[in-house]
Amino acid sequence: MSWLPPDEDDDDLDQPWGQYDESSVRVRPNPKGNRPRTKVRPTYDAAAAGWVTNVDRGRYGVLVDVDEHHGGRVITATKARELGKKAVVTGDHVSLVGDISGDEGSLARIVRVAERTTLLRRSADDSDEVERVIVANADQMLVVVAAADPEPRTRLIDRYLVAAFDAGLDPILCITKTDLADPQPFLDHFACLDLRIVTSAVTDVPVALFDEVLRDKVTVTVGHSGVGKSTLVNALTGSTRAVGVVNTVTGRGRHTSSSSIAIRVTGGGWIIDTPGVRSFGLGHVEPANVFRAFASHAVPVAPPRDGIPLDQAHDWEIVDRVHDGELGATGVERLDSFRALLTGMGEHDPGAA
Template sequence: MPRGTGYDEYDHERFDRPRRRTRPRTKDRPSYDDAVDGVVVTVDRGRLTCLVEGRPVMAMKSRPLGRKGVVVGDHVRIVGDVSGAEGSLARIVEVDERRTVLRRTADDDDPVERVIVANADQLVVVAALADPEPRPRLIDRALVAAYDAGLDPLLCMTKADLADPETLLTIYRPLGVPHVVTQRGDDLAEVRARLAGKVSVLIGHSGVGKSTLVNALVPGSDRAIGHVNAVTGRGRHTSTSALMLPLPRYDDGGGWIVDTPGIRSFGLAHVQPGQLIGAFPDLEELTDECPRGCTHGEGEPECGLDDAIADGRTDVDRVQSFRRLLASRERAEDD
């Protein structure tokens, strides 16, 4: 045994440990020439279900993507086992640039944005006319998110057999928000026509009949249906994750719907109030003479919208409706 050590020449502790990163580093990256195209239809605890040539494929995000999130609606490139066989697992290696991104935050002070869905065309705000009562403030905030994301809004009023839709329509008619009215067992031809050929995201708080609507539009989807609590007047959450479903291809050309979990608030920390006017071109052109820093809200001095109302260039109800949306960005949702 060598003097001054506790090891003999054959002891493994005597030899140097292998160094980390012994493999030479390279700037070359895989080309993924064999990758196939897919679209993410649901995300569950890190596992993503994608549709590849019409078949579901289970996949996980590859390490080179780092912290880049992958959400429902993303168009992705996939390698590995894309057979869709039970137990198979592929890898998502690339995420295409998103056309649109619908976001929300937990509340208006939350700096963390949560992407709800990517590459959607339309936001369908589902609101019950009764049981539970409609919540215009939540609808307002959902509309703000739609305008900010560049999505077309659609107000879908359910349970018309329980209440007259005109009361709610008077609030949103000045904004020009398109709408459909439904009730249980009703013909959904008008709804299908509004959804045809588009990727539509359905949102609404629990109990408004969103899952019932999805089950009627996509037979066999079997989305769980909740019930409204007789004491609180609120529904319980039944959908736990967003799910993208293909609409049956009737004469209207099909389309996709994304069913989302019921929401109780819609944070808008990511929305800049000054950009909301851009969703209303007719009002925006009336603000050219506004002073610097004008938010176009209620009480702003020398706002061009007030001048336009005074000389009859615009309708007062439309301006007030726009300002209500603007105020909803600056006011927390009242639960």
Template sequence: MTGRYTEHDVEHYERPRRRTRPRTKERPTYDDAVDGVVVTVDRGRYTLLVGDRTVTAVKARPLGRKGVVVGDRVRVVGDVTGDPGSLARIVEVEERSTVLRRTADDDDPVERVVVANATQLVVVTALADPEPRPRLIDRALVAAFDAGLAPLLCLTKADLRDPETLLSTYSSLGVPWVVTHRDADHRIVGLDDLRDRLRGHVSVLLGHSGVGKSTLVNALVPDAGRETGVVNAVTGRGRHTSTSAVMLPMPGGGGESGVGRSEAGAGGAGAAAPRSWIVDTPGIRSFGLAHVQPEHLIEAFPDLDEMTEDCPRGCTHADDEPECGLDEALAAGTADPDRVASFRRLLAARSVTEY
């Protein structure tokens, strides 16, 4: 059978097939990209700080599903002038030094990155109005130790209740603390102590709604403009005022614009001091810890970790584990009972669902 067309018909000539463009492994170098820090994320738009300019950007397609979160150090191309209507592109996310994670629930396998490159987790809790919730404090400390962040307790509203009772619960863990309250003129007493603790850090403020996080942020960063709310007199719970995490540079915090970089990484001895940052997060009512493993948690306590070297394989170091090295150290009198009890309370907090 002859073909429909002869070799003299134009229809006979073979049409180009799809995907005939030669593939290449070469990728753009982005030599003109500039450094930036992600300060807010809102529905696919990223607000960056590039030098002293505020720039709006989107994520470049080659990044795929790679998440970009508050605190990320990124490389940016495009319009980085920060002018109204301008839009840049995030083309690279630098390696993170730390990652603060949480899950929605303890049986939720999906981890959610809260903040990247933080160095300190400030657990803010009110001593009254609303009532403190030690179980959530425990969980926040577990997340801090697991992420390698320095923990700090910030107790607010000390004019309503003595802080000593709550502080005694965490004294054996060696967690530093600051206490604040308002005086008769409604000024925040203890703010200078808190400011000293935050200096040189990228600090994430975490706590229930109504405990005073946004109030502290507004006092530390006068132009922050974070909305504050009141506590419901019936439920005793605060109303959500912060709806998204935002990262703010503290006034007078130093000249280095990098986030999460050590002094050596910023230029070694004699380099400018790291800038101080505050990350205000929305109020939380749960903090899932499905991602935290017991062997990672105990590494945050080197003195106790040494006592578990001979533990059976798979030992979680809980108080019901047979032949746990912590129990042997307690029996021998070489372990501090209060410190072991505090560690095991944090360990148990991984599975407590009520706050």
């Protein structure tokens, strides 16, 4: 509203407000200040080191003060604003400031995420290039599959193996519920791979054997819902996480884990339990890495075959062995799975030439 000079005959001159105009109003200073924002950021040299054990709705469980006996405590932290959109996931090594006492109501801030050595990811489907980070800095992947109830799915296991090789993880195949069905026909599908295999019955988990496999390692578990991951994790860690059941109508398992969480193994090491999934998209994976899950030798060959450039050429061992009849019917099925993955990614089918 504009103020106009009052007329001399204006009755408002006799009122208190009639003696003022806009020049009488004090101009407020800029609430943000006139000083330019500094570009010097804190170095956080005194920040504490931590390892993310779980993520829950913007809050992070972080292991700090780890000693030579692998002791330590888990505190609660939040992500600092300066990290922006950078994701913090289970397995990340981070730097912390603030209250790291772990007392009730305390909250630290994650101000830095260290470079990751490995990164397990998945996408919604093979055509989706948007990846979802699951776990960082794991050493190996324990692929859990049931011998029965639910029935094992070889092509889902193929996808897990591709994701493991792409992430730089050593895959281990774990067959549960071996007292319900003979796992050997299923294992025949992976005979051409040099995979480490461990087995477990419903009522008898060989804890000593698993401890040897997991000792001093960070192991991420993956598997279809209902295959017995939570039961296995509980036996190896002494935890009491909920155990799911298989729907008798659909034959599908029920999700019992809603987020990834790292739990200490009684024999040493850490196991990261992940939510069960019924699909595992590989849209983020380099197609050249798909081959590593299908043959025991994944090395470039010379000269290039079928016009494929040298940097894309591989030893198509499984293709040759299937064509020669060496791998039989199971080899043909594996080759079909291999072709399906490559075709879905729009890549060259080695058996089509």
